[in-house]
Every structure is written in C-alpha cells, then in structure tokens.
Amino acid sequence: MLFRFPPIPPDKTDATFLCGKEGAFAKLKIESKAGKRTVFLTEHTLLFVRKGAKLLHFSTGTVTVTPDNAVLLKKGIYVMAEYIEEGLSFEALLLFLPVKLLKALALQQQFGRKTEHQGEPFMLLPCNDLMQGFKEQLRQYFDTPVANIDQLLPLKQKEILLLLISSGQRNRVAHFILDAISTEPEDLEYTVRTYLLQPVTLEDLANLSNRSLASFKRDFQRLFNAPPKQWINRQRLEYARLLLQNSNQRVAEITTECGFESPSHFIRLFKKTYGHTPQSLRADITID
Structure with a gap:
C-alpha cells in the first residue's frame, strides 16, 4: 500500500x-x-x-x-x-x-x-x-x-x-x-523505471519528471515507441507473470507488488493480454 x-x-x-x-x-x-x-x-x-x-x-x-x-x-x-x-x-x-x-x-x-x-x-x-x-x-x-x-x-x-x-x-x-525548484526535465527513463511498480498515475510520473502531462506523454512515446499506460501495464504484467511462475505469492500480493490498483483490475488486464487468468496459469504450471 x-x-x-x-x-x-x-x-x-x-x-x-x-x-x-x-x-x-x-x-x-x-x-x-x-x-x-x-x-x-x-x-x-x-x-x-x-x-x-x-x-x-x-x-x-x-x-x-x-x-x-x-x-x-x-x-x-x-x-x-x-x-x-x-x-x-x-x-x-x-x-x-x-x-x-x-x-x-x-x-x-x-x-x-x-x-x-x-x-x-x-x-x-x-x-x-x-x-x-x-x-x-x-x-x-x-x-x-x-x-x-x-x-x-x-x-x-x-x-x-x-x-x-x-x-x-x-x-x-x-x-x-x-x-x-528546478524546472529542468528529469531523466524520463530513470523516473519511469524507478517508480514502475508503484501505484502511481501518469500525472504523478509527469510531476516527478518535471513535465506537464502532455510533455510526459510526448517524450514517453518518443523514448519507448508506445503510449505510457500501454507500456507500463505490459512491464507490470510481465513481472507479475514471472512471480506467478516462480513464487508462491498470492494473487493479491502480486497485485500490490506490481503496482496494480486492485486484484480485479490486475486479473482483467492479465486475461486480456495473455488469454487466461493468473490462477489458470498457476494451475497449468502445477499440472506440468
């Protein structure tokens, strides 16, 4: 939290x-x-x-x-x-x-x-x-x-x-x-990767990097070749899948550790991206 x-x-x-x-x-x-x-x-x-x-x-x-x-x-x-x-x-x-x-x-x-x-x-x-x-x-x-x-x-x-x-x-x-009080933009990649797994908003990240939200989105797209929310969710989901495959942490714990706002939100995004729920992925691993 x-x-x-x-x-x-x-x-x-x-x-x-x-x-x-x-x-x-x-x-x-x-x-x-x-x-x-x-x-x-x-x-x-x-x-x-x-x-x-x-x-x-x-x-x-x-x-x-x-x-x-x-x-x-x-x-x-x-x-x-x-x-x-x-x-x-x-x-x-x-x-x-x-x-x-x-x-x-x-x-x-x-x-x-x-x-x-x-x-x-x-x-x-x-x-x-x-x-x-x-x-x-x-x-x-x-x-x-x-x-x-x-x-x-x-x-x-x-x-x-x-x-x-x-x-x-x-x-x-x-x-x-x-x-x-410096208004010089901070290193965007450093800011994003530092706070990647924290439950912060795009507005938070823009503020922490000394940018307006519009400037943050523009610079992010240029750096990562993807919209911020899409790229950030993808990185969080990949880390969550790694935890599901290699740890005994509960889904609720993984939700928090990966910066998602709620388990239901995490499960919905996970299923949309990978075609199955976190629980079914873990069940398949157990069967194998």
Whole structure:
C-alpha cells in the first residue's frame, strides 16, 4: 500500500494533519509499533523526529533520522520504517514545503542558479537549539486550536527554512532548494523505471519528471515507441507473470507488488493480454 503525504485533496477531518484553505501544512505521525511502509511525498518535506528514530531505506544504504537531526526530502516515493525502544512510542513531524514558498525564498536570499544536480533526494541536517524549539512549538499546534491558521502556518514554514539557512548550512540548504525548484526535465527513463511498480498515475510520473502531462506523454512515446499506460501495464504484467511462475505469492500480493490498483483490475488486464487468468496459469504450471 502506498501512503500519500499530504493526500490530494487533504482530509481536513484528520486530526493528524494541520490544514488550511490551500491544503495541508504538516503531518503528525505517532506509532506504538515498529513498521515499514512506502510513502509518496507529494510535496518537498522537512521531517523531524521527536521520539524514536526514522529509518529511510535507499538503494545506497539506510539513513537514520533521530531527535538530534532533521532531513529535507524532495517529493518522491520513499521506503520508511521506525525504530522504537520497548515500552516507548515513535513520534515525528512532517512539514510540507510548497514549491511556491521555496521559489520565493530562493529569490529573496539570492541563491542564484543551480550549478549541478543534487543527486541524492535527501539532506540530513543537525538540529540546533532554535530548531528544537521550533519542533516543540509546531507539535503544540496539533493539540491547541489556533486562530488565523492560514496566515500563521506559511510564516512557520518560512521561519524554519530561515533557521536552517542561519544554522551554518546555508550553502547546503541553498543547493537543495535550487534542485527542488528546478524546472529542468528529469531523466524520463530513470523516473519511469524507478517508480514502475508503484501505484502511481501518469500525472504523478509527469510531476516527478518535471513535465506537464502532455510533455510526459510526448517524450514517453518518443523514448519507448508506445503510449505510457500501454507500456507500463505490459512491464507490470510481465513481472507479475514471472512471480506467478516462480513464487508462491498470492494473487493479491502480486497485485500490490506490481503496482496494480486492485486484484480485479490486475486479473482483467492479465486475461486480456495473455488469454487466461493468473490462477489458470498457476494451475497449468502445477499440472506440468
């Protein structure tokens, strides 16, 4: 299952989100049991940990976020887990950073232009006393209703970015922000193959590759010689058939692992493409 933070549109009845008229500003995450999940950050995000530790799993290794540091994350899909000591709980805050805010700050701070690609989608930063104080104040907003929240929370977003810049991390933060707000198209093939087995839409993929939907479809057709939905479904189905032939996973599990929205949708596409259902393919293999 893919969790979207913030969801679009946001659920304003969910008390774990701070929401205003323009959307969700922040998310409070509390867990009593360790877990591992895949999260789609639909906005650039600053993540603070108050209790326990957050583990971010990348192909190059695992990054640990503790109460002594914070992490800037570009929008994208991440595998996350929590480390919780026995008898304690995990608590984290996610502050969403819209592109409009980052662009205004980059202009105000005269960051200049991006010189090279950031590479890593995250930046781990130490938390000084002022940042710790900000974290604790932000936590209180989830328990205490505040008037004029729409005017206040954008100021809080800007405040923490200025604190990061003033903490001796100006060049690193500037580099991250310039990379985050870049409008240069990302490598389309890399984006598509990275998120191929995630339940994302074409609009999501276009956004992640810094393209309009029309540009994404045009560039995709040129690169793969096929319409996006057709090519993506074909790749997912081929991987699903491989799993059916070489694993004992249930059809529902394969549906999720291959990025399909539901088992019925997966079975319908599979039968249309191969002429038989996933169950009948597995039955034929068993008979042979």
